[in-house]
Amino acid sequence: MNIMQLFRSRKAEGSAAIAKERLRIIVAHERGSRNGRDFLPAMERDILKVVQKYIAVQQECIDIKLDAQDGCSILEVNVQLPD
Amino acid sequence: MARIIVVTSGKGGVGKTTTSASIATGLALKGHKTVVIDFDVGLRNLDLLMGCERRVVYDFVNVINAEAELHQALIRDKRTENLAILPASQTRDKEALTLEGVEKVLNQLSKDFDFIVCDSPAGIEHGAMMALYFADEAIITTNPEVSSVRDSDRILGILQSRSRRAVENLEPVKEHLLLTRYNPDRVLRGEMLDIQDVEEILAIPLLGVIPESTAVLKASNQGVPVVCNNDSDAGQAYSDVVARFLGEEVPHRFLEPPKKGFLQRMFGGIG
Numbered sequence A: 001m002n003i004m005q006l007f008r009s010r011k012a013e014g015s016a017a018i019a020k021e022r023l024r025i026i027v028a029h030e031r032g033s034r035n036g037r038d039f040l041p042a043m044e045r046d047i048l049k050v051v052q053k054y055i056a057v058q059q060e061c062i063d064i065k066l067d068a069q070d071g072c073s074i075l076e077v078n079v080q081l082p083d
Numbered sequence B: 001m002a003r004i005i006v007v008t009s010g011k012g013g014v015g016k017t018t019t020s021a022s023i024a025t026g027l028a029l030k031g032h033k034t035v036v037i038d039f040d041v042g043l044r045n046l047d048l049l050m051g052c053e054r055r056v057v058y059d060f061v062n063v064i065n066a067e068a069e070l071h072q073a074l075i076r077d078k079r080t081e082n083l084a085i086l087p088a089s090q091t092r093d094k095e096a097l098t099l100e101g102v103e104k105v106l107n108q109l110s111k112d113f114d115f116i117v118c119d120s121p122a123g124i125e126h127g128a129m130m131a132l133y134f135a136d137e138a139i140i141t142t143n144p145e146v147s148s149v150r151d152s153d154r155i156l157g158i159l160q161s162r163s164r165r166a167v168e169n170l171e172p173v174k175e176h177l178l179l180t181r182y183n184p185d186r187v188l189r190g191e192m193l194d195i196q197d198v199e200e201i202l203a204i205p206l207l208g209v210i211p212e213s214t215a216v217l218k219a220s221n222q223g224v225p226v227v228c229n230n231d232s233d234a235g236q237a238y239s240d241v242v243a244r245f246l247g248e249e250v251p252h253r254f255l256e257p258p259k260k261g262f263l264q265r266m267f268g269g270i271g
């Protein structure tokens, strides 16, 4: 292992890695809404309404995320059901 | 017909004016007739960095409002042949710029110059829109830092949807990434986004990397664009950027910490 690698290996622990991950997500999200996909908040409300028709869940129990990776968009809907 | 280049960023204080001054000067030094325009109406600074603040008589807004002729407002650079500066107004606000007014001035300048460099104000509002609307090329000035990268991405979105080239369905504005205030030491320690990180997120071609440098403050103190300081790292990096912009193949420099202090860092820098 050369000295450069020694330094590089410490890199993953630095805050720059966190910065990159956060940026990747927020930029993908904002690009999504730029490309006419700013229907997300409205869709989130609609999905919540449908779910609430059958189950009593709170607004906070639903989490919708649009992520883009390797040219593929992933829509993730998480509903935390009450016990 | 001149090429219109906007130096823009969204975020403030990332080095747009420093970059505009050095790129305009660099283009002129290479023999191209160049004019640099300060679009930061109300907060003019370009005149200071170019060292011509005491020669401002008329400004951009005066020309737009037909209170002065263009040739009366243009300041010929004392150091560099082929270079002129069009200062911003200090007493007006950014709304004083109109698309029609800006277009008229750009068309007029286009007859006499090869390059028109537009130094954008910060933000994504009126002033920034005026600076980018007519651009053929954009130099996206970005610091390796989260809010700057995010703002750069927003500016890219605006260039791609609301610039003249986008609105009129012409060939898109040519985008260049310029990473400034890069600190290789901090990148090595994992404290700062590295070049690949920013390139990956913004996905536009890299024009150059300007290191964080004490020479920049010294240059602005003296009113001499840092590109004129051939002994400095930032000056050389800006010269490389200009050459690359003109199509020359120049390797990137100053991406690693200076070699001299390496052992020092090894023993003194851990932890």
Ligand SMILES: Nc1ncnc2c1ncn2[C@@H]1O[C@H](COP(=O)(O)OP(=O)(O)OP(=O)(O)O)[C@@H](O)[C@H]1O
Residues within 6 Å of the ligand: B009, B011, B012, B013, B014, B015, B016, B017, B018, B019, B040, B045, B120, B121, B122, B180, B181, B182, B210, B211, B212, B213, B214, B216, B217, B220, B234
């Ligand atoms: N490579 C660099 N190294 C060190 N300091 C720098 C560098 N580039 C710019 N600076 C400093 O950062 C500050 C802001 O620079 P500058 O005025 O060029 O930014 P700006 O983007 O035009 O700001 P604004 O958004 O207010 O117009 C200045 O103090 C300048 O000296």
Ligand SMILES: [Mg+2]
Residues within 6 Å of the ligand: B016, B017, B018, B040, B045, B119, B120, B121
């Ligand atoms: Mg500025």
